[in-house]
Amino acid sequence: MSGSIEVRGLSRTFHTTVRRPGFTGTLRSLVDPERVAKHAVQDITFDVAPGELLALLGPNGAGKSTTIKMLTGILTPTSGECRVAGVVPYQERERNARNIGAVFGQRTQLWWDLPVRESFAILRDIYEVPKAEHAARLEEFDDLLDLSSFWDTRVRHLSLGQRVRSDLAAALLHDPPVVFLDEPTIGMDVVVKEQVREFLRYQVEQRSRTVLLTTHDMTEVERLAERVVLINHGRLVLDGSLDDIRRKFGSTWQVRATLADAHTDVVPLPGIAVLRRDGPRVVFGPDGPDAPTVHQALKTVIERYEVTGVAIDEADLEDVMRAAYVHAEAV
Numbered sequence: 001m002s003g004s005i006e007v008r009g010l011s012r013t014f015h016t017t018v019r020r021p022g023f024t025g026t027l028r029s030l031v032d033p034e035r036v037a038k039h040a041v042q043d044i045t046f047d048v049a050p051g052e053l054l055a056l057l058g059p060n061g062a063g064k065s066t067t068i069k070m071l072t073g074i075l076t077p078t079s080g081e082c083r084v085a086g087v088v089p090y091q092e093r094e095r096n097a098r099n100i101g102a103v104f105g106q107r108t109q110l111w112w113d114l115p116v117r118e119s120f121a122i123l124r125d126i127y128e129v130p131k132a133e134h135a136a137r138l139e140e141f142d143d144l145l146d147l148s149s150f151w152d153t154r155v156r157h158l159s160l161g162q163r164v165r166s167d168l169a170a171a172l173l174h175d176p177p178v179v180f181l182d183e184p185t186i187g188m189d190v191v192v193k194e195q196v197r198e199f200l201r202y203q204v205e206q207r208s209r210t211v212l213l214t215t216h217d218m219t220e221v222e223r224l225a226e227r228v229v230l231i232n233h234g235r236l237v238l239d240g241s242l243d244d245i246r247r248k249f250g251s252t253w254q255v256r257a258t259l260a261d262a263h264t265d266v267v268p269l270p271g272i273a274v275l276r277r278d279g280p281r282v283v284f285g286p287d288g289p290d291a292p293t294v295h296q297a298l299k300t301v302i303e304r305y306e307v308t309g310v311a312i313d314e315a316d317l318e319d320v321m322r323a324a325y326v327h328a329e330a331v
């Protein structure tokens with residue numbers, strides 16, 4: 001089964017009523033409520049190929065969770081369409097559920113009052129997974145997520161990291177080709193985060209699952225995603241590989257050089273500006289849209305000048321993404 005995700009012109013609008021201010025406003029709102037339309041997702045189009053991990057990024061309120069809810073069949077789009085492993089999620093919710101696993105970091109899908117292992121057993125029955133297959137998969141997950149140290153504990157007594165690891169296992173026990181993860185590592189400590197990342201990498205690389213992940217953690221994006229989609233105010237801002245995005249928006253590098261001779265004439269080079277000069281210390285930066293990468297610039301600088309020392313600063317992914325948003329707001 002092909003685990004692709006296809007999203008075409010997907011939109012979702014919420015209608016809410018707002019209270020007018022003041023006492024008379026409240027009275028008026030009772031008889032004549034003011035309806036406000038919130039365009040949470042607007043005309044979004046993208047694909048995720050089978051076996052690919054795509055990071056869906058955007059600030060709070062951008063529309064990420066709403067998009068995932070439409071793909072998991074929890075919400076029906078206002079317009080547009082989507083297919084997950086060939087199924088229209090909101091039309092065939094149950095069929096879709098067999099093809100997908102979903103983890104929402106903010107809340108659990110497990111039974112609060114049951115030990116984790118009993119939740120797993122219930123899921124085995126729901127999805128009709130053969131006993132031997134279930135046991136084998138649980139063992140595999142235990143190796144990667146270290147579940148057995150706490151799986152006899154009731155879910156309500158688990159730490160956040162234990163709870164999310166249990167949720168991940170629960171979401172994948174029926175072997176779905178497509179996995180949706182909405183901020184799965186939010187609030188976790190670094191050790192557990194790393195364990196979860198390793199688990200996800202294994203699921204993509206060894207099990208060829210298709211993963212759509214939302215996160216605010218750029219380290220996670222760098223470690224796991226080759227491609228990202230950025231959304232802002234419900235609209236798709238950018239869809240590209242991490243390399244493309246760095247090339248386009250990551251041009252905030254600096255090359256800091258110390259010249260052998262403090263009196264050398266320093267001139268701008270093609271695409272490379274002189275940002276600061278203080279005796280032998282010179283700071284070069286990108287100049288214009290055709291500026292070289294930091295590594296090309298470094299090579300140019302040390303070929304052109306005799307230097308006794310050199311250092312580079314590269315924009316981190318956080319800065320690159322910020323630049324991409326700023327660019328999107330400006331157009």
Ligand SMILES: Nc1ncnc2c1ncn2[C@@H]1O[C@H](COP(=O)(O)OP(=O)(O)O)[C@@H](O)[C@H]1O
Nearest residue numbers: 014016038040059060061062063064065066067
């Ligand atoms: N059920 C709802 N009713 C009204 N507004 C909603 C509802 N769900 C989400 N929204 C609004 O839609 C926008 C997008 O929300 P969401 O998809 O949760 O964003 P994100 O996950 O990117 O933080 C927000 O402005 C949010 O307040």
Ligand SMILES: [Mg+2]
Nearest residue numbers: 064065066182
């Ligand atoms: Mg969200």
